[in-house]
Amino acid sequence: MSGLREKQKADRRRRIIEAARTLFAQAGSEATTIEAIAEAAGVSGVTVHNYYGTKAGVLLALVTESDRELLQKMARDLPGKSSDVIDLARRFAAIIRDHAITFLDKKIWRQVIAASIADADSRFGKSYHSLDHQLALVLVREIEALQKAGQVSAEVSAYDLGKAIFSLQNMRFVNFIAVDEMTDVQSDALFTRDLCSIFVALPAEQRAAAMRHIESAG
Amino acid sequence: MSGLREKQKADRRRRIIEAARTLFAQAGSEATTIEAIAEAAGVSGVTVHNYYGTKAGVLLALVTESDRELLQKMARDLPGKSSDVIDLARRFAAIIRDHAITFLDKKIWRQVIAASIADADSRFGKSYHSLDHQLALVLVREIEALQKAGQVSAEVSAYDLGKAIFSLQNMRFVNFIAVDEMTDVQSDALFTRDLCSIFVALPAEQRAAAMRHIESAG
DNA sequence: AGGAAAAAATTTATGCAATAAAAAATTTTT
DNA sequence: AAAAATTTTTTATTGCATAAATTTTTTCCT
CATH class of the missing domain: 1.10.10.60 (Homeodomain-like)
Known part of the structure; x- marks a missing residue:
């Protein structure tokens, strides 16, 4: 054997x-x-x-390890503390930024993120994205809790919403990492704007039509 | 001289x-x-x-050139054709995917996107992001038009909303590029889910509170 | 247990990107 | 037309990445 x-x-x-x-x-x-x-x-x-595979691969492996830590931190510090979904999303983003900047500096993070895209289908690119997915799931579970509390519409899929908010957060994270001058306070403000704009974009009478779009798109 | x-x-x-x-x-x-x-x-x-600077820099320069074409195409094909904001966003995303895939294959795009992050502060990284910004502005103008037609809330900033939708689109674009098996139909469906989930996430009575978040975040 | 077979790491060699320093060529200035 | 300034080229070095051949180590079978 x-x-x-x-x-x-x-x-x-x-x-x-x-x-x-x-x-x-x-x-x-x-x-x-x-x-x-x-x-x-x-x-x-x-x-x-x-x-x-590559030097960036070694770096990704390191990051992947630290991401397990992040996942634990997230599961410990996020649940049950947010009164509404905007609060929740901002808290989520803050934990990620905080962990990232404690662990590595922006310059190195740029290489990591670049590598995760360039080698997306490599072994370590995949494990990086898988941890992203697990992070998103923590968010999803919190959204479900908010739905029960009536803070989030019951008609929406918690999974879809969690994934969408994660995407927005991720884009802002990349921006935060890409721009040296961007502070976490600024990034938080921009993220809040992103979220709120979309949340209140539709007049009440358009919402039913929006729901139909989901079905038609499959 | x-x-x-x-x-x-x-x-x-x-x-x-x-x-x-x-x-x-x-x-x-x-x-x-x-x-x-x-x-x-x-x-x-x-x-x-x-x-x-680098080989990727040469590639970015090429792409930057093609992006001018895309910008023209966008300014020509997008305006005045969308009945609502979801329609608009999907059309916007489709034009970008279409142009991208006509111009280069996914493998090369992965390198381009990776380079645009890794060298975000280089001359060509900057021009890449500047064109992103111009694309987002085309979207913003269309949103303004939809606001006048009552399809989008007047209270929201068209600029903020445009930027936010662009971010979501961009994340989906990166995902489309990163995953070889992802078709444009699938990507469109996922993007629609992202959008609609956020659009209808908030119960009507929570919207006023959401607006206050923007101010408090600065 | 010992030897054949299989698997994996190392050695060896090559190509190319990236960068630095010195040398050569070309444009500008006076 | 010569000096000064700028820019390209030449030359050289380092390190990433990969391939092929060789050697070492482990596993499997009798």
């Missing part, structure tokens, strides 16, 4: 990530070469490539 | 872009080396770097 082989692979993975974390923290990701990571991990440079 | 120098620079720029367009179309951007572009343009490889 195969046991040793798998264990050694996992071990090398761990050593590579550990080495990368240390070196990235010391000198930044740009100043750290793959070869240096490999040496610190006790493997060859080619092995790092075999395991993680 | 200085005239010749500027003219020759512009000329080299044009030749480089022209060479890149031809070679990218023939062999794809990955199989095309900077050196090959330089040779076809009659300059040195280093000059291409001096002018465009």
Whole structure:
């Protein structure tokens, strides 16, 4: 049976990530070469490539790990604290920005996000997006709670709404990361504008028509 | 006086872009080396770097050019055809998807979008985002028209709403580009769900409270 | 347990992007 | 027409990424 082989692979993975974390923290990701990571991990440079594809892949793996932390933080700090959906969305966005900026600086985040798009179909691109999805689900559950409290229309799909708000949040997050001067206060204000504009965009008499659009689009 | 120098620079720029367009179309951007572009343009490889920074920079310059076309197409095909804001948004998204997929394939688009984030503060990253902004403005103008027709609440800022819808659209566009299997019909359906969910999310009695959020967030 | 078979990592080699510094060419200025 | 200024090219280096051949290590079978 195969046991040793798998264990050694996992071990090398761990050593590579550990080495990368240390070196990235010391000198930044740009100043750290793959070869240096490999040496610190006790493997060859080619092995790092075999395991993680690209240097950005190593970075994505690091981020993916931290995202598990974020997910826990989200599940702990978000539920049951919001009086309405706007409050909820802003809280959600704030937790994500906060976690992101504590963990890495904007420059490196730009590379991470770029990599998650460029290598969207790679192993680590996928795991990155999967964690996005799990984050969105936490939001969905809170929306369901707000629906029960009458703060959100019962006719709307909590899942669809959660995904949509997550999209908006994500776009603002990318913007926050892309622009060095953007503060979290500014980003929060812009996000609030995004949300509220759409929330109140439709006159009451147009809402029934809007619902029909969903069905016709499939 | 200085005239010749500027003219020759512009000329080299044009030749480089022209060479890149031809070679990218023939062999794809990955199989095309900077050196090959330089040779076809009659300059040195280093000059291409001096002018465009990176290979992705050359690609962004190409796209930026095509985006001017898109902007014209948008200004021509979008106005005055939509009966409501959902219709408008879907039409807007469809024109963008259509233009994008006609111009480049998804694989290359992923690189372009990744580059626009990674090099957001470079010269070409900026011009890319500026064209995004101009596209959003076309949408804003149409929303203003719908407001006059009573299809959109008069109390909401057309600019804010336009930007917000553009963000949602952009996120869906990135998703459309990132996932090879995603068809434009599917993407349209998902986008419609995003929009409608948010549009009808708030019960009528919550809308006044939503408006107050905007002010408090600044 | 020992040897064959399979799997995986390493070595070796190559191509290309990106950048820096020195040298050469060309335009501008006086 | 020569000096000064600017820009391109040449030259050289580093590091990412990938491929092919080789060696090491693990697994499987008798």
